[in-house]
Amino acid sequence: MGKIKSLEELKQLREQYKSKVDIREKGDQMEKMILVRVAMATCGIASGARDVMDAFIDEVANRKLDNVVVSQTGCMGYCYAEPTVEVTIPGKEPVVFGEVNKDRVKEIVDKYIIHGELLDGIIPVTHKTVDD
Amino acid sequence: MSRYKMHVLVCGGTGCVSSNSIQIVENLKKYLKENGIEDEVQVLKTGCFGFCEKGPIVKILPDNTFYVQVKPEDAEIIVKEHLIKGRKVERLLYKEPNTQTAIDDSKHMDFYKKQMRVALRNCGFIDPDNIEEYIARDGYQALGKALTEMTPEQVIEEVKKSGLRGRGGGGFPTGLKWEFAYKNKSDQKYVVCNADEGDPGAFMDRSILEGDPHSIVEAMAICGYAIGANKGLVYIRAEYPLAVKRLKKAIEDAREYGLLGKNILDTGFDFDIEIKYGAGAFVCGEETALIHSMEGERGEPTTKPPFPAESGYWGKPTNVNNVETFANIPVILLKGADWFSSIGTEKSKGTKVFALAGKINNVGLIEVPMGTTLREVIFDIGGGIKGGKKFKAVQTGGPSGGCLTEKDLDTPIDFDNLVAKGSMMGSGGMIVMDEDDCMPSVAKFYLEFTEDESCGKCTPCRIGTKRLSELLDKITKGQGTMEDLEMLKTLSETIKDTALCGLGQTAPNPVLSTIDTFWDEYVAHVKEHRCPAGQCSALLQYFILEEKCIGCTACSRVCPVGAISGKVKSTHVIDQDKCIKCGACYEKCKFSAIIKK
Structure with a gap:
C-alpha cells in the first residue's frame, strides 16, 4: 500500500473498502432492511440454493x-x-417464492424488491411462526 | 467484491481473550474450512462488545445473533448448525435473567436498547488491526476534512461549540484547553494522550485502544493540527499489553498509508506519534505528574499554574486529553458540533462510557447519553442487583469519587449533578453495592488504595491518608470511639483543603460521602461493636440455633481452634472466647443451624 496523497484518494479508498463491513452495517439496521432469506437445508442446497444465494x-x-x-x-x-x-x-407480510433459479433472481429483484410488484411463482404461506 | 455471506465477530478484548476467545476464532476457521465454506463466512476478532459478564461473545451478522459464554469446542456446532443450516444454537443464546427466555437478536437485549455508542462506535464492530475497516467506517475522513477544509481556529471553534468536556474525570471543556495550547506560541508543541487509566474497576480507555485504536491516532493528529503541534505522545500503562500492541500496529499502519508522518494528504502538515510507558502509578493520571514521568522524572505532580498548555513536556506548550475524549473528536468533526451538542444535558454534552462492576447482573462496558439516570443504568441496562438482593449504594468516580444511594437513583447523570451529590464522574467506573456491603469497609478499601498510591510529596496526602485508613481500620475492628468519628470528619476536610493535587484533594471523598448518609452504620461499629452488613469479620459472632442443630458434629470437626463442643446427637455450642470467626462451621453446616450476627 502506497501513501494516500489526497482527501479524494482517501474517499475513493473508503468506497472501495465499504463492502468489507456492509454486512455488519446492514445488520446494525436490520429493522429497515428488506430481508431475502434463502432456504439452505439439504433439499434446498441439493436443488441449487447456493447458486441462488450467490446470484x-x-x-x-x-x-x-x-x-x-x-x-x-x-x-x-x-x-x-x-x-x-x-x-x-419492512411493514409487509413475507412472500415466499418457489423454484427460484438465476433468471428468477433477476426478476424478483427487479419487480418485487425494487418496485414491490408481485409476480408468478409465489407459494401461499401456509404456516405461522411462533413470532406471529 | 467480497463474497462473504455472513460475518462472525468474536470478541478480542482482554476479558474475552483471557477466556480463550482466540481459540474460538481458530476453531471456527478450522470447521469452516473442513466444510468448504471458508470463502462464504468471514471470521474476525473485534474489540470489546461490552457484555463482559457473559463473555466470550460471538456475534453473527447480518442476523445479529448474539451467542454468550462460548467455548472453543462450541465452534463446531455453530458452524454446522447456524452457518451451514441456518439454525440458531439455542443453548448458546443469551437468556433474559428474570424470565429465562432466550433472546436471539442483540437488538432486543435490554443491555443494548438504551445505549448510544459514540466513543465505542467501532468497538465490537471492526477488526482493530485492520486499517481498511476503519477507513470503511469513515476513518480519517475527519482528519482529511480538518486539513483541507478547516483552519485550526475553525477546528477549535467546532470542538468548543460541541460542548465536549474532558472524560478523564475533571470535565474541563476540551475546546478551551485546545485554545490555550493554540494561543501559546512556541517552536515546538506536543499533543499527549493520557491512557494511564488507574481507577479500580475502570477499563473504558483500554477497551477503546483495544477495539478502535485508529480513532485515537486520528484524533491526536486533528488536535496537533488545531494547536500547532507535530508530535504526539501516548502515555499508556505497561500493564495493558494488548492495547499497546494494537496501538503500535495502528500507528505503523497509519504511517504506511501516509496518514501519519510528513506531508499528510499532501497538505504540508506533519504529525507523528510515539508511545511512552507508565509503570502504573495512579498519580501519573494527573497531567503534571504524567508529564514529569514522561520526561524521566519522578511521577509527582507540580502546582498549576503554569498549566501544561503553557509549559508542559520539556517546558513546551502541551495539550493533554484522555483516551475517551479523543475518541469523540472525529465524530464531532464529521457529524458537526450541533449534532453532538443535541445529545446530553445542558452542561454535559454527548455520551459517557461507564464500566459497570460489583454486585450487578450485567458487568460490562456501556455507553449512554449524558442525563440518563442511575436507575436506568443499574436496573435496565445493568439488569439489577445480583441474586435479587437489595441495592445499597453505587460508587462512582473511583477512589476520588463517592457513594450515591437509593435517593439519588433518579438523578440524571452528568458532571455537575454528580458533584452536587457529593460524588464525581471520574473516568466512569461504577461499582454497585448491595445490602451485604459495609460502608466503613468500602471507605477503608479506597483509603488503603490512595494511601498506597500517594506519591508522598505533600504532607496532607502522605500522612493524612495514612491516618484516615488507620482510623477506618480501628472502626471496622470495633475499636473505634466517637472521637475517632469526629476526627475522621475534620481530618477529611483538612486534607481536601490542603493537598497539592487532585489525588490528595479527592482522597477523603469516600469517607465524606458515606459518613453522613451511613452515620448509623459507623456508629453501630463504634458503640455496639456491630457490623450491620455482616461483613466486618472482627465484629461477627457465630451462634448455633438449638432448635435446628441435630448434633451431627460436622462443625466441631471442621473448627480449626476447637471452639465448638457438644456430644453426638445433642446441640453444640460455640465458645465465643476461643472462636476466631473464620466462618468454617457456617460454611459446613447443612442444616442452617449456624447464624452470624
Whole structure:
C-alpha cells in the first residue's frame, strides 16, 4: 500500500473498502432492511440454493441496493418447490417464492424488491411462526 | 467484491481473550474450512462488545445473533448448525435473567436498547488491526476534512461549540484547553494522550485502544493540527499489553498509508506519534505528574499554574486529553458540533462510557447519553442487583469519587449533578453495592488504595491518608470511639483543603460521602461493636440455633481452634472466647443451624 496523497484518494479508498463491513452495517439496521432469506437445508442446497444465494448477493451488489440483506435460513417445508426464497419488505407480510433459479433472481429483484410488484411463482404461506 | 455471506465477530478484548476467545476464532476457521465454506463466512476478532459478564461473545451478522459464554469446542456446532443450516444454537443464546427466555437478536437485549455508542462506535464492530475497516467506517475522513477544509481556529471553534468536556474525570471543556495550547506560541508543541487509566474497576480507555485504536491516532493528529503541534505522545500503562500492541500496529499502519508522518494528504502538515510507558502509578493520571514521568522524572505532580498548555513536556506548550475524549473528536468533526451538542444535558454534552462492576447482573462496558439516570443504568441496562438482593449504594468516580444511594437513583447523570451529590464522574467506573456491603469497609478499601498510591510529596496526602485508613481500620475492628468519628470528619476536610493535587484533594471523598448518609452504620461499629452488613469479620459472632442443630458434629470437626463442643446427637455450642470467626462451621453446616450476627 502506497501513501494516500489526497482527501479524494482517501474517499475513493473508503468506497472501495465499504463492502468489507456492509454486512455488519446492514445488520446494525436490520429493522429497515428488506430481508431475502434463502432456504439452505439439504433439499434446498441439493436443488441449487447456493447458486441462488450467490446470484442474489451479486445482483444486490451490482445494483448497489444498500437496503437489502441476503441471509440463509433452514428448511421452510416447501421441499417440492426448492430452491425457495422468502422476501420480507419492512411493514409487509413475507412472500415466499418457489423454484427460484438465476433468471428468477433477476426478476424478483427487479419487480418485487425494487418496485414491490408481485409476480408468478409465489407459494401461499401456509404456516405461522411462533413470532406471529 | 467480497463474497462473504455472513460475518462472525468474536470478541478480542482482554476479558474475552483471557477466556480463550482466540481459540474460538481458530476453531471456527478450522470447521469452516473442513466444510468448504471458508470463502462464504468471514471470521474476525473485534474489540470489546461490552457484555463482559457473559463473555466470550460471538456475534453473527447480518442476523445479529448474539451467542454468550462460548467455548472453543462450541465452534463446531455453530458452524454446522447456524452457518451451514441456518439454525440458531439455542443453548448458546443469551437468556433474559428474570424470565429465562432466550433472546436471539442483540437488538432486543435490554443491555443494548438504551445505549448510544459514540466513543465505542467501532468497538465490537471492526477488526482493530485492520486499517481498511476503519477507513470503511469513515476513518480519517475527519482528519482529511480538518486539513483541507478547516483552519485550526475553525477546528477549535467546532470542538468548543460541541460542548465536549474532558472524560478523564475533571470535565474541563476540551475546546478551551485546545485554545490555550493554540494561543501559546512556541517552536515546538506536543499533543499527549493520557491512557494511564488507574481507577479500580475502570477499563473504558483500554477497551477503546483495544477495539478502535485508529480513532485515537486520528484524533491526536486533528488536535496537533488545531494547536500547532507535530508530535504526539501516548502515555499508556505497561500493564495493558494488548492495547499497546494494537496501538503500535495502528500507528505503523497509519504511517504506511501516509496518514501519519510528513506531508499528510499532501497538505504540508506533519504529525507523528510515539508511545511512552507508565509503570502504573495512579498519580501519573494527573497531567503534571504524567508529564514529569514522561520526561524521566519522578511521577509527582507540580502546582498549576503554569498549566501544561503553557509549559508542559520539556517546558513546551502541551495539550493533554484522555483516551475517551479523543475518541469523540472525529465524530464531532464529521457529524458537526450541533449534532453532538443535541445529545446530553445542558452542561454535559454527548455520551459517557461507564464500566459497570460489583454486585450487578450485567458487568460490562456501556455507553449512554449524558442525563440518563442511575436507575436506568443499574436496573435496565445493568439488569439489577445480583441474586435479587437489595441495592445499597453505587460508587462512582473511583477512589476520588463517592457513594450515591437509593435517593439519588433518579438523578440524571452528568458532571455537575454528580458533584452536587457529593460524588464525581471520574473516568466512569461504577461499582454497585448491595445490602451485604459495609460502608466503613468500602471507605477503608479506597483509603488503603490512595494511601498506597500517594506519591508522598505533600504532607496532607502522605500522612493524612495514612491516618484516615488507620482510623477506618480501628472502626471496622470495633475499636473505634466517637472521637475517632469526629476526627475522621475534620481530618477529611483538612486534607481536601490542603493537598497539592487532585489525588490528595479527592482522597477523603469516600469517607465524606458515606459518613453522613451511613452515620448509623459507623456508629453501630463504634458503640455496639456491630457490623450491620455482616461483613466486618472482627465484629461477627457465630451462634448455633438449638432448635435446628441435630448434633451431627460436622462443625466441631471442621473448627480449626476447637471452639465448638457438644456430644453426638445433642446441640453444640460455640465458645465465643476461643472462636476466631473464620466462618468454617457456617460454611459446613447443612442444616442452617449456624447464624452470624
